[in-house]
Amino acid sequence: MATKLLLAKAHVEGIRHFEVYRREGGYAAVEKALKMEPGAIVEEVKKSGLRGRGGAGFPSGMKWSFLAKPEGVPRYLVCNADESEPGTFKDRYLMEFIPHLLIEGLIVSSFALGSNRTYIYIRGEYAWIVGILEQAIAEAKQNGFLGKNILGSGFDCEIYVQRGAGAYICGEETALIESLEGKRGNPRIKPPFPAIKGLWDCPTVVNNVETLAAVVPIINIGGEEYAKIGVGRSTGTKLISACGNINKPGVYEIDMTISVEEFIYSDEYCGGIANGKKLKACIPGGSSVPILPANLLLTTAKGEPRLMNYESLSDGGFATGSMMGSGGFIVLDEDQCIVKHTLTLARFYRHESCGQCSPCREGTGWMEKILGKIENGKGAISDIDLLWDIQRKIEGNTICPLGDAAAWPVAAAIRHFRDEFEWHVNNPELCQTQNFGLAHYADPIHVPA
Amino acid sequence: MVKFSEDKLKEVQSMIDRYPEGKQKSALIPLLHLAQEEFGGWLSAETMDYVGSLLGIEPIEVYEVATFYSMYNLKPVGKHVFEVCHTGPCMLKGSDDIIGYIKTKLGIKVGETTADGLFTLKTVECLGACGYAPMMQMGIDYREHLTEAKVDEIIAACRNKQ
Numbered sequence: 202m203a204t205k206l207l208l209a210k211a212h213v214e215g216i217r218h219f220e221v222y223r224r225e226g227g228y229a230a231v232e233k234a235l236k237m238e239p240g241a242i243v244e245e246v247k248k249s250g251l252r253g254r255g256g257a258g259f260p261s262g263m264k265w266s267f268l269a270k271p272e273g274v275p276r277y278l279v280c281n282a283d284e285s286e287p288g289t290f291k292d293r294y295l296m297e298f299i300p301h302l303l304i305e306g307l308i309v310s311s312f313a314l315g316s317n318r319t320y321i322y323i324r325g326e327y328a329w330i331v332g333i334l335e336q337a338i339a340e341a342k343q344n345g346f347l348g349k350n351i352l353g354s355g356f357d358c359e360i361y362v363q364r365g366a367g368a369y370i371c372g373e374e375t376a377l378i379e380s381l382e383g384k385r386g387n388p389r390i391k392p393p394f395p396a397i398k399g400l401w402d403c404p405t406v407v408n409n410v411e412t413l414a415a416v417v418p419i420i421n422i423g424g425e426e427y428a429k430i431g432v433g434r435s436t437g438t439k440l441i442s443a444c445g446n447i448n449k450p451g452v453y454e455i456d457m458t459i460s461v462e463e464f465i466y467s468d469e470y471c472g473g474i475a476n477g478k479k480l481k482a483c484i485p486g487g488s489s490v491p492i493l494p495a496n497l498l499l500t501t502a503k504g505e506p507r508l509m510n511y512e513s514l515s516d517g518g519f520a521t522g523s524m525m526g527s528g529g530f531i532v533l534d535e536d537q538c539i540v541k542h543t544l545t546l547a548r549f550y551r552h553e554s555c556g557q558c559s560p561c562r563e564g565t566g567w568m569e570k571i572l573g574k575i576e577n578g579k580g581a582i583s584d585i586d587l588l589w590d591i592q593r594k595i596e597g598n599t600i601c602p603l604g605d606a607a608a609w610p611v612a613a614a615i616r617h618f619r620d621e622f623e624w625h626v627n628n629p630e631l632c633q634t635q636n637f638g639l640a641h642y643a644d645p646i647h648v649p650a
Numbered sequence: 651m652v653k654f655s656e657d658k659l660k661e662v663q664s665m666i667d668r669y670p671e672g673k674q675k676s677a678l679i680p681l682l683h684l685a686q687e688e689f690g691g692w693l694s695a696e697t698m699d700y701v702g703s704l705l706g707i708e709p710i711e712v713y714e715v716a717t718f719y720s721m722y723n724l725k726p727v728g729k730h731v732f733e734v735c736h737t738g739p740c741m742l743k744g745s746d747d748i749i750g751y752i753k754t755k756l757g758i759k760v761g762e763t764t765a766d767g768l769f770t771l772k773t774v775e776c777l778g779a780c781g782y783a784p785m786m787q788m789g790i791d792y793r794e795h796l797t798e799a800k801v802d803e804i805i806a807a808c809r810n811k812q
Contacts, residue, residue, distance in 0.1 A: 275670070287737045287776040318670070325683065325721045326777050328790040361668040366679050366719035369775065383675035383711075385718040401673060442781060444739045450781035488738055488776075529780070531739050545738040549775050552720075 204430055206418035206438050207411070208454045211298040217333065219340035222301040230420040231346055234309040235354040242313035246416060248424030250436035255281055255372070255409030256487060256527040257602075258511055267396040268314055269404040277405045278316035279381065280307055280413055282323035283365055283372040286487035287549060288529025291440035292410035294452040296323075296330050300337040306413040307360055308346060309420055314406055317357045322377050325366040334362050369553035373601050374407035375399075376555065387555050388601035411440050431457040435510035439525070445483075445532035448472035457510035461485070462499050464509050465532065478534035481642050482618070485514055486526020488546050489606035491613030492539070493523050494642035504648035519613065535639035539621050540632075543614040544572040550607035561604040564595040568611055575622060578629030585622050589615055618642070652689055652700045662704060674705050678715055681705065682722060691731070692723035720774065728763040728770035730808045733787040736773045739780035748784045748796050749773060755805065768808065 215221035222228070234242055247262025268276060280303070284292040296303055303321075311319045321334060338360050341347045349357045363381055365371050371380045375389035378400050399405025415437060419427045428436045435457040444450045447465065449472035455464065464470045465480065474480050480495040500506055502521035507513050511525045533542065551565035571588050574580045592608035599605070615622060621637040654662060662681060669676045681701050682693060689697045693716050695709075702712040716722045723731075732752060736745050749771075753759060756769050763770040779785045782794035793804060 284778050285776060288739050288780050289776075290778040290780055293778045318668075324778070325679075325719070326774075326787060329792075363668075363676070364680050364683060366683065367721035367774075368719050380679065381676055382673070383678035383705075383707075383715065385714055401670065444780035444783065445742045450783075452781070484738075529739075531742070531780070533742060537742060542738050542741065545736065545741045549737050552775055555718075 204438060204456060205454050206422075206427075206430075207295065207302065207414055207440065208299070208452075211295075216299055217301070217337065219301065219337070219344055222299075223344075226421075227301050228305055228341075228346055230417045231305055231308050231312075232352065234312055234420050235352055235356065239313045239315060242309065242420065245419055245424035246313070249415075249419045249427040250424075250431075250434060251412065251415055251419060251427070252434070252436075252511065253409055254411035254415065254439070254528070256286060256489070258525060261408065261412055264396070264408070265314060265406060267394065268406055269397050270315065271404070275317065275403050276315045277400045277403055278307065278311050278314050278319045279374075279377065279400060279405060279407045280319070280321040280410060281372060281374065281377060281407050282321050282327070282410050283369075283377060284327075284410070284527075285324055285369040285372050285553075286489060286527045286529055287546065288444055288484060288487050288531040289442050289527040290444075291442040291452050291528055293327060293330065294442070295410060295414055295440065296327070296334060300333050301341070302414045302417055303334075303410055304337050304341050304346075304360065306416040308341070308351070308358055309416050310406075310408070310413050311358050311360075312354075312356055313416075316406075317359065319358065319360045320381060320400075321360065321362045322371070322381055323362060323364060324371075325364050328364075331362050331364060338362070368555075369549075370555045370601070370603055373603065376601065377407060378405065385555070387557050388603075390600055432508075432510060433512050435512060435525075439509070439528055441509070441528045441530050443471050443530040443532070445530075446475050446478060446534035446537070447532045448475045455509055457508070459509050460499075461507045461509055461514075464530070471530075471532070474532070474534050476534075478536060479639055479643060480532065481535045481537060481639050482533040482539065484523070484529070484531040484533075484610075485509075486524045487529035488531070488549065489602075489609055490524040490526040491519050491522070491609055492533075492543075492617065493613070494617050495639075496643055496646045497521055497617070498523075500646060502646065502648075504646065519609070520616075523613075536636055538576075538636055539614055539618040540572065540576050540625050543610055544569065544576050546610045547572050547607070550603065554603060554607070555601075558599040558601075558604060560595040560598045561607060564591050564604070565607050567591055568607070572611075575625050576632075578625065578632055580622075580626045580629075582623065582626050585615060585619065585626070652685075652694075652696050654688065654704075658684070658688065666705075675707055675711070678705060678707070678712065679719065682712070682716060686722060691727050691729075692725060726763075729768050730788060731770045731772060733772045733774040733777075735775065735777045735779070735783070735785055735787075737776040739776070740783040740785065743783035745784040748786075748798075748801065751798050752801060755801065769805070 376386040785794040
């Protein structure tokens, strides 16, 4: 049974309440941290190898160490609870079931970074979770863990919940900051990075919910111990939200040494493909990361079993691999249509594009239209090449990664499932009533000698 | 006449107090949610101008935000708004069929409101409930694991509330 650093107590009765959480060992990390130097806390996070759990996987300790500390200028910690990447619902789970874990992580991190006013930016649609978080904050305050001079440490700390209002782009840290300032969620050009000039032009760190929650076990057991869990540069545990055509969709906390095959088929996790169907494809890290056919998902191009960690999921680059991303694990069975699924994603990115950059604003709508034509039996073979061309011209040519996120699913779908696209073009009427099916997508891959 | 009660204005002030001096514009997005709930479930120009006046910002600064974020309704909506997710992971689990069923049952297309003003149907992007698909948002709540039977129950319950 894998170590559960985050969700171990998630289903203890009453764990949403301060007294129960405290009884189960909660807020010990705050007591410990307040006796440390803020710099020492940053060092523990560095030693832990913790990587941003929102999707980019940037080393968190390093991000923290970039925070500028000019005299007399406030610094801000902002918790990114905007979770909107399709397939991802792990932050929601953590906040709903064990909100005090996040509050505790925020207090420790606020102290480490010198943020007296910390904001949780939560997507607007998680409307009922606002009350859960505010209740936890009020309880922590009543017990002296928030407010002025917390636990007599001399450190003032307030946490506020800030609602979004429906915009995936506000999960991008600079767009989030713009939104927090009361504006449209238009990403800013970087540099300057938020660590230098962020919220209200002050030095700011924006971190994902899971990242900040992980600070609690890191302080409790120490960065070195945390780093012993997992493998390579995939240390600690990871929350995976599994969905799609599996028997047991839900949120799982995993040790990153397990194989993808075990994650999909074991009863401890997804419990296999539902309804006796076969696995066709999977997007392992949220809709923005490349989709893989079953054979390349379960083994790398070299024929090695693929594991549920950053390095292994990226093995082969985009040619034959994918990414850990947000951990939104989407499983497609043999009856699913890759063209149709890609169309729904293209529609998503077109809807969510902020509109600043021409390649993204125009390209996302264009890709959606062409995919719609192909899906409805009105496409031409040249449309497939046109799609490839459009995504290539978006990638890397935008202010923020949403352009890349829109391009990558289309590129991966064509790269790995081109014959399914061609079948739609060549069978315009048949494709309206039948699926392309599993074809060769689960055939063992040929490993060159 | 669009105006908050004294109690609501206290709530507005506590919202503004969350931010440093002079940064009250940061209250705009939460305040628009409050105004939408209070003034009929949508944001008229009058409502938006009122919100702007509370924060000391120009109307255009409110309009540009209200038109950017998808949760704000810029036209009147029905008493019960069904926001059904139709992104990839929900599509894999039959969201298209559920949307089709709701359209037939209520006799409206996506984006429309029933003639009696009770129901509005919207499709929305990923709500972070992919493991519990197909699903929709109704007001503050998520209604998950939808089936045709569940949809029937929800519609009946909404009608009975009248």
